[in-house]
Amino acid sequence: xxxxEAATPLAAARAxxxxxxxxxxxxxxxxxxxAGSPPPPTVHALDDVSLEVMxxxxxxxxxxxxCGKSTLGRAIAGMLPISGGVVERQGRDIASLxxxxxxxMRLRTxxxxxxxxxxxxxxxxxxxxxxxxPRVHGLLPAGGVDALVADLLARVGxxxxxxxxxxxxxxxxxxxxxxxxxxxxxxxxxxxxxxxxAALDVSIQAQVINLFMELKRDLGLTLLFISHDLxxxxxxxxxxxxxxxxxxxxxxxxxxxxxxxxxxHPYTAALLAEVPRIDRRGHTFSTVKGEIPxxxxxPGGCHFHPRCPFxxxxxxxxxxxxxxxxxxxxxxxxxDGGAGLRAIKRNTSNDK
Ligand SMILES: Nc1ncnc2c1ncn2[C@@H]1O[C@H](COP(=O)(O)OP(=O)(O)OP(=O)(O)O)[C@@H](O)[C@H]1O
Numbered sequence: 001x002x003x004x005e006a007a008t009p010l011a012a013a014r015a016x017x018x019x020x021x022x023x024x025x026x027x028x029x030x031x032x033x034x035a036g037s038p039p040p041p042t043v044h045a046l047d048d049v050s051l052e053v054m055x056x057x058x059x060x061x062x063x064x065x066x067c068g069k070s071t072l073g074r075a076i077a078g079m080l081p082i083s084g085g086v087v088e089r090q091g092r093d094i095a096s097l098x099x100x101x102x103x104x105m106r107l108r109t110x111x112x113x114x115x116x117x118x119x120x121x122x123x124x125x126x127x128x129x130x131x132x133x134p135r136v137h138g139l140l141p142a143g144g145v146d147a148l149v150a151d152l153l154a155r156v157g158x159x160x161x162x163x164x165x166x167x168x169x170x171x172x173x174x175x176x177x178x179x180x181x182x183x184x185x186x187x188x189x190x191x192x193x194x195x196x197x198a199a200l201d202v203s204i205q206a207q208v209i210n211l212f213m214e215l216k217r218d219l220g221l222t223l224l225f226i227s228h229d230l231x232x233x234x235x236x237x238x239x240x241x242x243x244x245x246x247x248x249x250x251x252x253x254x255x256x257x258x259x260x261x262x263x264x265h266p267y268t269a270a271l272l273a274e275v276p277r278i279d280r281r282g283h284t285f286s287t288v289k290g291e292i293p294x295x296x297x298x299p300g301g302c303h304f305h306p307r308c309p310f311x312x313x314x315x316x317x318x319x320x321x322x323x324x325x326x327x328x329x330x331x332x333x334x335x336d337g338g339a340g341l342r343a344i345k346r347n348t349s350n351d352k
Contacts, residue, residue, distance in 0.1 A: 043295045045071040046082070047246040050322075053190075058216060058223040060237030060254065062230060062271065064292050067243040069226045073192040076224065077109045107137060110183035114195040116175040120167040126153070126178060127163040134185045152181040155218075156211060173204035180211065190222045191215075198228065209236055230275045234258050239328070242268045245295055245303040248322060250340075252329040264331035264340025267304045302334065310335055310344065 045068045053059050061069050074080040076087055078094055086093045094105050113119050120129055130152055131145035141148055150160040156177040167175055176196065183191060193212065197205040209232065215221055227233050233240055233254070240257050242250040242265065250257070250265040263269050270288035290307050293299055299306050305315035312334060320332040325339070336343035 041296045044246055044298075045295070046075065049085075049243075049246070049248055051076075051241060051248065051251075053222055053224060055189075055222055056216075056220060057239060058225055058237045060233030060240045061224060061226045061243065062228070062233055062240060063243035064288075065228070066245075066292060066295060068246045069243055070194050072243070073111065073194050073224055073226050077111050077192050078106045079111065103137065107133075107139075107186040108188050109190040109192065110186065110188040111192045111194055112176070112179055112183055112196040114198050116172075116179035117167060120175060120178060120182070122167050125164050125166060129167070129178065130163075130182050130185050133182070137186060139186055148185060149181075152184055155184065155215070156181045157207075171204075173200055173208060176200060176204075176208055177211065180208075180215070184215070184219075189220065190224070192224045192226070194226045195228070196225075197232065205232070212236065230271060240268075242271070245293065245298045247303060247332070249304065249333070250329075250331045251322075252331075253327060256327055256329055262341070262345065264325070264329065264342060265304075265333045266308050266310055266335070266341060268331075269341055270307075302332070310341075 049068070049072060051059075051072065061072065063069055071080065075082050078087065086095065088094070089105055089108070092105070094102070097105055124132075127145060127149050130149045131140075134140050134148060135145060141151075146163075149163050153160045153162065158174060158177050158181070162170075167178065170178060179196075191212075196212075197208050200208060212223060212225075213236065216223060223236075225233065225236055237254045240250075240252060240254050241248055242263075244267050250263055250268045252263065257263050257268065258272070263272060267288065274288070288307060289309070293303070293306065299316075301317045302308070302311075302315045302320050305311040308315065314334050318334070320334045320338065322330050322332040323338045324330045331340045333340040335341060
């Protein structure tokens, strides 16, 4: 470094930034080095995923960390560009919409994140946080911001007197309620709840789940409920969708997947086996073995085959199609001619 030597990292950063201002060609040289390095590896966070959510439905989306749940939720909410395929709302491709139509469609899907603190502006009051988006988008009711804020606070179970407070003055559960109130302020009909209760104490989790159920009932909301916790998903969802390494491997009504017939895919069975339940003695096949493979180089054929206790040769080479069965159940598995675990379960119970 020429000229004055920077004494602290901050001073050094300032000095570098000044040099860039004086010599813009240095930026070009820096970019040139990056461009010459090998291209970064590509992760296909979603691989030929197709998900339909019906109006008023609660869909639980489960799977191990990194399988693509959040990516799918964000893509549905229009927060992430997708490299192929479409996201449709009532038959309309949301990417094809322009101007006001596009904005209205975006507002109709809102995401509730895991950590409300990181998505609530700490410098703004509750009134500002809740009132901002509806004001910007011309969605304020006749009574103005105050009426809207009071209505939403009451709806999420908070005292209307807290409108002048800041996010740090609330507990974790209360902040999540604020996050929900802010989402509701733009009148969505579809909420993507991305691990929305994962950071809360168990007793608070139950309260927030009940709030989601009340909102669904009272406002006719549709929910995509992303969670690691299968017992929560069982409680809240009408349908369970299971993802593994960017693919949907099973989708079924909750009653069926948690009922006596159980899942058709060994991965779902392994996930379920890890949920402690007193009524499932003799129902457990295996627990999921080993680490989830790197999404940078997923295994060929069925991505789950290296961990599957029932893997066959075909599983190593051929991707199983997601096959539809009666009752709205679908699974992607080569077992039992594509019927999944059912034959093995039947044989196991006959042997007893
Ligand atoms: N911004 C990003 N840049 C690069 N890779 C990403 C990005 N976001 C996600 N990924 C990758 O995409 C894959 C899917 O990630 P995603 O967060 O959707 O999974 P997830 O199932 O929601 O995991 P978790 O339960 O841990 O949140 C992972 O391999 C992840 O590393």
